[in-house]
Amino acid sequence: MPDAIPAFKPQAPEQSLDKDILAEMPAYDLIELFFFAYRDFVSDPDRILDEYGFGRAHHRVLHFVSRQPGLTIAELLDILRITKQSLNRVLKELIEKNFIESRTGTADRRQRLLHATPQGHDLALKLAKLQTRRIMRALSGxxxxxxxxxxxxxxxxxxxxxxxxxxxxxxxxxxx
Amino acid sequence: MPDAIPAFKPQAPEQSLDKDILAEMPAYDLIELFFFAYRDFVSDPDRILDEYGFGRAHHRVLHFVSRQPGLTIAELLDILRITKQSLNRVLKELIEKNFIESRTGTADRRQRLLHATPQGHDLALKLAKLQTRRIMRALSGxxxxxxxxxxxxxxxxxxxxxxxxxxxxxxxxxxx
DNA sequence: AATTTTATGTCAGCCTTGTTGACATATCTC
DNA sequence: GAGATATGTCAACAAGGCTGACATAAAATT
Structure with missing residues (x-):
């Protein structure tokens, strides 16, 4: 289709060229930078989590529970987009090791309202600060x-x- | 500690306040946005990879091989930061299904120079374009x-x- | 009051993708 | 020829996803 319909050609030739290039040429730079940045971004917490016998899955759960005290299981599942069985495995460990507390809901007694314990908040904050340091360094310039x-x-x-x-x-x- | 030591208080109150806040307050917004953005960013390819019986690990390998024809195993291991055993599992499948070709090095016959087959390039491009569409949409405004x-x-x-x-x-x- | 729906918990088993450790082979370098 | 290097492979294990089935308590509906 080298020859465009006359009615379209004269109208905004630069923009249509741009569009063609974008349609053909993938944004390799942003795709790859995103991959490498994320790889390193999650690597900081990994080291510390290891000391506690936790993994990234525990981190994600602890993070959102710490950030939103009283979060329910359903809300957490919606955030993480995993199954309740997967969630339960790590959540159980976090509760057993006293990083998260599960309280029965008051308005709806079927619900479990999740709260980080002081120990849980400490760890969540420690990890968030680590990641914040990397973010601030990247933002500094x-x-x-x-x-x-x-x-x-x-x-x-x-x-x-x-x-x-x-x-x-x-x-x-x-x-x- | 509401009352600061007099010697510190008058000296650059704005900057030190800034620094204190940054030191205390994690960048929750960027931490969480990064998590959600990455979650959705990798979800597009997942759907297509499924049709081929591939996973994310295959995607990463295929992507970098397609992007850099002649890539060696050692270089690929360095990029992905996984063990050769992990790499070999998915690489073997990609070669068997004819998405990647492994050629013996010319200068150094110990090396394997990896190349995407036409089929491999097609899939890699298809996935990259999917991700590019999301990126362009995000960049458009x-x-x-x-x-x-x-x-x-x-x-x-x-x-x-x-x-x-x-x-x-x-x-x-x-x-x- | 009885029934149905909802929120959660749990058991069992499977898949992908990461890990370690050990060992084999071909090839290059000294 | 000896040792270092690049790769391949076997075996076993762990984390963290998944599905399907079933259980329970509490809320909502009829």
Missing amino acids: AEPQAKEAISQYLLCLIDPDDREHVKHLVFGPDKT | AEPQAKEAISQYLLCLIDPDDREHVKHLVFGPDKT
Whole structure:
């Protein structure tokens, strides 16, 4: 299709060229940088988790429970997108080792409201700080607006149907 | 500690306040957005890989081999940071199913130079385009400089000792 | 009050993908 | 020829996903 329909050709030739290139040429740089960045980003916590006999799955659970005291099982499953059997395996260990506490719901007594114990909060904070250090180092050389651009980019990588949910989780229900 | 030691208080109150906040307050937003974005970013390829009986491990191998024809086993191990046994399991399958070809090195006949077959390139490209679509969608609303800021950010998240190596891999040996 | 739905827990077994350790082979280097 | 290097392979194990089936308590519905 080298010869476009005349009506389309003169209209915005640069943009259509751009579009063609983008359609043909994968964004290898961002794909690969994302892979390498994530690989190293999760490697910091790994070392510490090892000392506790925990893995990444435990980290994810502990993180979200610590961040949102009173989180229910159903909400956690929705965040992690794993099965309840997978969740239960690591959650049970976190409870047994006293990093998370499971309380029966008050309004709905079928629910379990999850809370991090002081020990749990300590570990979660320790790991979050480790990752924060890496983030701050990466941000240190950047312009002030960069952080906003990066947040926006990451948010828009998320499935559109889940974006509002994530916004809610990350920035809180207050911030519209 | 509401009352600071007088000697410290007057000295750069804004900056020290900033630093304190950063030291105390984890970057929960970027930590969590990174998690959710990565979760969805890898989910696109997963669906297609399933049809071929492949998993994420196969994807990673195929991607880098397709991107760098003639890649050796040692180089691939260095990129993926897994053991040769883990690599061999998936590589063997990719070769058996004719997505990758292993040629004996010419200069050093001990080496295996890996190449994607036409079928392999097709699949790799198909997956890369899927991910590119998501990336472009996320970038579409952003300022033109945003892409540069994001690349820079991701690059700086990578371990400093590996950064030059990754730069080399992603942007090519030519670009300094 | 009886029934159905919902939230959670649990058992059993399977798959992928990572790990370690040991050992084999071909080839290159000294 | 001896030793180092690049790769392949066998066996066993662990983490963390998955499915399917079934159990229980509490809420919701009829």
